[in-house]
Amino acid sequence: MKFAQEFRKALQKEGFPEKWVNSAVPYGQLKKCLKKVTNELRELGLDKDTLAQLATSQKDPSAVAFHYHLDGKLTHSNHFRPRLTFFIHLQDGVAVDAKLTPSTRDFLKKVVSKTGETSVSLAHESSSAFPDTWIKSTDSPLNAEQVLLSKEEPLSVKQIEVPLVFDGEFFEILQTDVSNLDVLQQEEQDKLGKEIALLGHDINKATKPSKGRRARGDLETWRNIFELYLDARIFFSTREYDHGARTSTQAIEQLRWFQDQVLSRKLIHGLKLENSRQAYTRFLNMNALLLQILKFQEINSLAVTKILKKFDKRTALGVSRAFPVTVQSNRLLAGSVAKDICAQMSNDLISVVPQLDDYLCPICFVVAYWPVRLDCQHIFCSRCLVKMSRKGERFCPLCRADVIMRAGLEHFDSERAAFLREYFPKEVKEKIKANERERNKEIFGPDYSDSPCSMM
Ligand SMILES: [Zn+2]
Ligand SMILES: [Zn+2]
Numbered sequence: 001m002k003f004a005q006e007f008r009k010a011l012q013k014e015g016f017p018e019k020w021v022n023s024a025v026p027y028g029q030l031k032k033c034l035k036k037v038t039n040e041l042r043e044l045g046l047d048k049d050t051l052a053q054l055a056t057s058q059k060d061p062s063a064v065a066f067h068y069h070l071d072g073k074l075t076h077s078n079h080f081r082p083r084l085t086f087f088i089h090l091q092d093g094v095a096v097d098a099k100l101t102p103s104t105r106d107f108l109k110k111v112v113s114k115t116g117e118t119s120v121s122l123a124h125e126s127s128s129a130f131p132d133t134w135i136k137s138t139d140s141p142l143n144a145e146q147v148l149l150s151k152e153e154p155l156s157v158k159q160i161e162v163p164l165v166f167d168g169e170f171f172e173i174l175q176t177d178v179s180n181l182d183v184l185q186q187e188e189q190d191k192l193g194k195e196i197a198l199l200g201h202d203i204n205k206a207t208k209p210s211k212g213r214r215a216r217g218d219l220e221t222w223r224n225i226f227e228l229y230l231d232a233r234i235f236f237s238t239r240e241y242d243h244g245a246r247t248s249t250q251a252i253e254q255l256r257w258f259q260d261q262v263l264s265r266k267l268i269h270g271l272k273l274e275n276s277r278q279a280y281t282r283f284l285n286m287n288a289l290l291l292q293i294l295k296f297q298e299i300n301s302l303a304v305t306k307i308l309k310k311f312d313k314r315t316a317l318g319v320s321r322a323f324p325v326t327v328q329s330n331r332l333l334a335g336s337v338a339k340d341i342c343a344q345m346s347n348d349l350i351s352v353v354p355q356l357d358d359y360l361c362p363i364c365f366v367v368a369y370w371p372v373r374l375d376c377q378h379i380f381c382s383r384c385l386v387k388m389s390r391k392g393e394r395f396c397p398l399c400r401a402d403v404i405m406r407a408g409l410e411h412f413d414s415e416r417a418a419f420l421r422e423y424f425p426k427e428v429k430e431k432i433k434a435n436e437r438e439r440n441k442e443i444f445g446p447d448y449s450d451s452p453c454s455m456m
Contacts, residue, residue, distance in 0.1 A: 025303035036166040052316035068317040070326040079175040084162040185331040204352035206275040221270035232258040235338040367427040373413040376401040
């Protein structure tokens, strides 16, 4: 199937909102405009083969035949206007560039006569103006040094801008659409961002442990749900081996896995509060919307890539790499929406249900209770710090700052302690017991046991 058709179908079948579809890349219109560009170039003697032949010399900076700069000028709408510039090597006012074909020379002569640069005369018929070796080796780029050595007269290079109309039109359409799509994506991201923050707020409110047993139960369930969600890495992976953004196909697969897991572990049954259940539905809808945004971004950025490739294939002007850089689309072409939203989800949503992993002491890997916040801001459990200072260790194991000997009672983080008691009561209780056991062993010797003493 042709891409134009595929694109149209994808826009219809995915159920995108009308507003989105209306701002999708106008692929058909761009294709028509591209036809005008190629006609225009052909009329000027610059068909794609001529340009391609000239482009092969671009690798050698001394023999650049033309430049096609996308950001040549800015238009009134603040869009860039592409500029095609030719460089002609002149000797005694005669173009000697062996890279130019007769039709191109013919065309450049026309351009020169139009722009009034009459001093440039192009000798396209008199091949005797070229040294024999140049004519024979037209495939090898010109060597400026060679030229200077072979002739007494210095070589001069004339720069001529080729006035084109339809390439400007093509890029105006494309840039307008890309910036519209960037705006649209930004709007969707903002909307979704607000919804994420609101949902985080609602879940936090509903599951405050102080609200009682049901709230605490729901909090535990949310913790499991979010843990699964993070494991699923639906839209974005931070793992070493598959780092980066997911494609929509991968995202669908991972989202499905996540929902299946939630069902098979009967986690929804674990949500006892009506607010929690509603929040879960909102959470799923949010993910579905993000998936839609991702799909829409994908097919539109594919459409941009395809039309630019077509442009290059038909003109050999080489824009497919330059355009995404020049247009500076930080949403659509950068594909950053999924990443940004995932970052926000972990900041504003997942973090409202604290995960134990984030509150472990980095030395004993148990909840950091009693928490001591060193001057470097790293938090350890008080037991581990006592042991470190006894051993005479001065440096924080995480950042190597000289802070351990300075730790005192005032470094006890009472706010963190209250938080841990509220959100991880079970773990805190166990840790207190373990601390006591350890201390008693230190006092009463290694044989100390905290089992109830039996009367003999
Ligand atoms: Zn510790
Ligand atoms: Zn530190």
